[in-house]
Every structure is written in C-alpha cells, then in structure tokens.
Amino acid sequence: GAARVRQLPGGGLAGLLRDGVPPGTVNLAVGTPAFPDTPPELVDAACAALRAGVHQYQDPAGVPALRERIAAGLPAAPDPDTEITVTVGGSEGLCVALLAAVDPGDEVIVLEPCYENFLSAVALAGGRVRPVPLRAPDWSLDPAELAAAMGPRTRAIILNSPSNPTGQLLGHQDLAVIAELCERWDVTVVSDEVYADYVYDGRQHCSAAEVPGLAERSIVVGSFSKSHAISGWRLGFLRAPARWTELLRQIHVATTAGAPAAFQHAAAAVDLHGPGRQQRSAAMAARRDSAVALLRDAGFHCAAPAGGCYVLAGIDGLTDEPSPAFVRTLLQEAGVLLAPATSFFADPRRGERQVRVAFNRPAETLDTARRRLLART
Ligand code: PMP
Numbered sequence: 001g002a003a004r005v006r007q008l009p010g011g012g013l014a015g016l017l018r019d020g021v022p023p024g025t026v027n028l029a030v031g032t033p034a035f036p037d038t039p040p041e042l043v044d045a046a047c048a049a050l051r052a053g054v055h056q057y058q059d060p061a062g063v064p065a066l067r068e069r070i071a072a073g074l075p076a077a078p079d080p081d082t083e084i085t086v087t088v089g090g091s092e093g094l095c096v097a098l099l100a101a102v103d104p105g106d107e108v109i110v111l112e113p114c115y116e117n118f119l120s121a122v123a124l125a126g127g128r129v130r131p132v133p134l135r136a137p138d139w140s141l142d143p144a145e146l147a148a149a150m151g152p153r154t155r156a157i158i159l160n161s162p163s164n165p166t167g168q169l170l171g172h173q174d175l176a177v178i179a180e181l182c183e184r185w186d187v188t189v190v191s192d193e194v195y196a197d198y199v200y201d202g203r204q205h206c207s208a209a210e211v212p213g214l215a216e217r218s219i220v221v222g223s224f225s226k227s228h229a230i231s232g233w234r235l236g237f238l239r240a241p242a243r244w245t246e247l248l249r250q251i252h253v254a255t256t257a258g259a260p261a262a263f264q265h266a267a268a269a270v271d272l273h274g275p276g277r278q279q280r281s282a283a284m285a286a287r288r289d290s291a292v293a294l295l296r297d298a299g300f301h302c303a304a305p306a307g308g309c310y311v312l313a314g315i316d317g318l319t320d321e322p323s324p325a326f327v328r329t330l331l332q333e334a335g336v337l338l339a340p341a342t343s344f345f346a347d348p349r350r351g352e353r354q355v356r357v358a359f360n361r362p363a364e365t366l367d368t369a370r371r372r373l374l375a376r377t
Helices: 012-019 040-051 064-072 089-101 116-124 143-149 172-185 242-255 261-269 276-297 323-334 363-376
Strands: 084-087 107-112 128-133 154-160 188-192 218-223 236-239 310-314 354-358
Touching (some): 089 236, 089 242, 116 128, 143 172, 236 242, 323 354
Parallel strands (some): 154 188
Antiparallel strands (some): 218 236
16 A cells, blocks of 8 residues: 555554444543534434435535534634535544645644644645644643744644643634744644634633634634534534635545535534533533543542543553553453543654543543542552
8 A cells, every 4th residue: 555554643542433342331532422412403404404305415615504604603704605615524624634735745743742633634645743742731832842843844733722632722822922933934724623612611712713823824624523412424614714725625525525415404504603502511611520520539640621522631640551551451440441642642652651531421421430430549
C-alpha cells in the first residue's frame, strides 16, 4: 500500500469500537454519547424524511435548509451559500480541511495532547506534525512554546476548543496570540469546535471565526455527533471563508459526494439550537462534576475540565504501570474501562502517565464506575 497508510497512528480507540468490551464493563473509554439521549424529534424527522422518499443525492454542499440552520446557530453570521458545507461528520471535515490546506512535507502545529484523528488527518495530507506541548495539570497554552515552534515551514495549525482529551478552552487572549503568530507566518487555522455546545461554569465558547486576524484564515470544523447524540448519523460541517469553501467543496465532492440525505433533511426540520442546547450543557456539567469527584476520590490527579466531554487524569499516585497496562489492570480488577492517553500524543510514550475518561454517560453509569473504582482502593 501507499506510504501514507504507514504514517497513520495505531488507532487504539477505533480498535475498542471494533472489538467491543466484555459484557458488564463500564466503558468510559470511547466518547460515543450515552448521554444526553438523542432528541426524539430528530428521530421522528429522520423517519419522516425516509418515508417521504428522500433517498437520492442532494446538493453535495449540503441541503440548503440545513446549511441555513447551521449558519443561524454560529457566531459572526456566516453565509450559508458560500461559507457552510455539510460533511460526513467532523471526521470528514478535518480530513478535507487538511487536504485543502497542506502540501506534502508542510509542517502542521498540533497542540498536544490532542484528538488522535488530528494526527491521522495530517498524515493523510502528507504533512508533518509539529507538536506543541500543553502542560498538566491545567493543559493551558504557553505562548512562548507556540512562538518557538512556528516559522516559515509552518503551513497550518490545528486548534481544538473545548479540547478532546483535556477539556481545556482557548480564550480570547489565547486566540489573539495565535492570530498574531498566524499572521506573521501566514498560517492556515483548522479550528475543531465540535464540542462548542459544552462549556461550563458560565464561561463562553469563543470561535476562531469571531476573532479578528483569525476569521479570514480559519476553517472551522463542527459536528452534531456529540451535541445532539447522533454520532452514527455522520453529520458535521465546515465553516470557512468563501475562497476556502470553494476548495473544501471540491475535495468533499471528490471524496463523499455529500452527507446522508435523509439525516440532513431531519436535522434541517428541527430546532437544533433551541433550549435543549442549554439543558444538555447544564446536564453535562453535572456529569463533569461527578467524573472529577470520582477520579479524585479514587486517587487520580486531574483539573476540572472547562468544557467538552472528557477529563484527562494523571495516574502517578496510583501505579507505576504505563497507562495501557494500567487500563487493562483496571478492566480486570474493577470492570471499568478507561482510555490510555498514549493515543493522544504524536509519541505515544508521552501519554503513559495519564488516562482519559469520557463523562457523556448517564448518572447511573458514573455511579457504578465510582463504586467499582473506590472498592478497588
Ligand atoms: N473532533 C473531535 C475533537 C472529536 O472528539 C471527534 C469525535 N470524537 C470528532 C472531531 C469527529 O466526530 P464526528 O466525525 O463523529 O463528527
């Protein structure tokens, strides 16, 4: 096969989805939503769309009514005709963005730890990952480390706020620093904002598309997988300036010819940004609190994530085992599966002292995890 396939990371978490886990396991490893429940009106609308005969290709850029709905929910009023493209999940959006922005050999800055598909998307585009470390416990960005990593070879930077796996947010100040550096080196920004709906403690999500200096060079990746608990529907979007959108749509057409038609119609028929959005976020904040409390009580070290659906926890006080072995031990001894952080680093060894916990789960699941982990200590 092609060399780019060998560049792909090991795919630890995709393996978990494929292989399954022993029955009775409390699986806090993968981010597949088990909470909140999928909005029933979306399910009704999808059935109605199928019964109404929505079975064929649509406008590859996305059903216009859905693009309008997406645009209406975003800051700084994007034009749905020229700045929004519906994609097959954020996963396609990421790959399309990297393919559009990066030539083979170009450097792409990735803030690390990061979502593992950032590494894959860069590899598929033939780019080279330049990791910039974020430091425990709060995983905030050090502007000096970023400045030191950027230069004439930098073609793009991938941002992710709220972050998977850290739950960290990029605030206005971080984004202003990033904007200045990206202007200096003429760098394209791929801003993964798929967790934008989940921001806690009165904080606000700040999109790259609303920051002067960043907006005109940013491709924003969005998704309904987590915000509306429909990860299997494969619905996401790209928001980018018109000249970028033209390029993105060319690649999107060449790779997928469009996202699933009936599901697009369903999402277009429902108020995606209604009060349910705040309710889901408030409920997720409560899950965050439970997850942080159970981890600390069980001897892990973690900062409370400011957003997203994950917490990255240190295992130094608990074990000398590297995280992949420790995760297997926990599975055997407590029936609780966590994700080793090795998937979230360009060099997996850097993730041997942390695990990631997905807390988009029903309260009972988190309670069971708590009982099992505390029984072990
Ligand atoms: N970006 C991030 C940061 C994610 O965590 C995920 C899903 N885990 C995605 C993108 C892609 O999700 P999807 O393709 O389901 O929209």
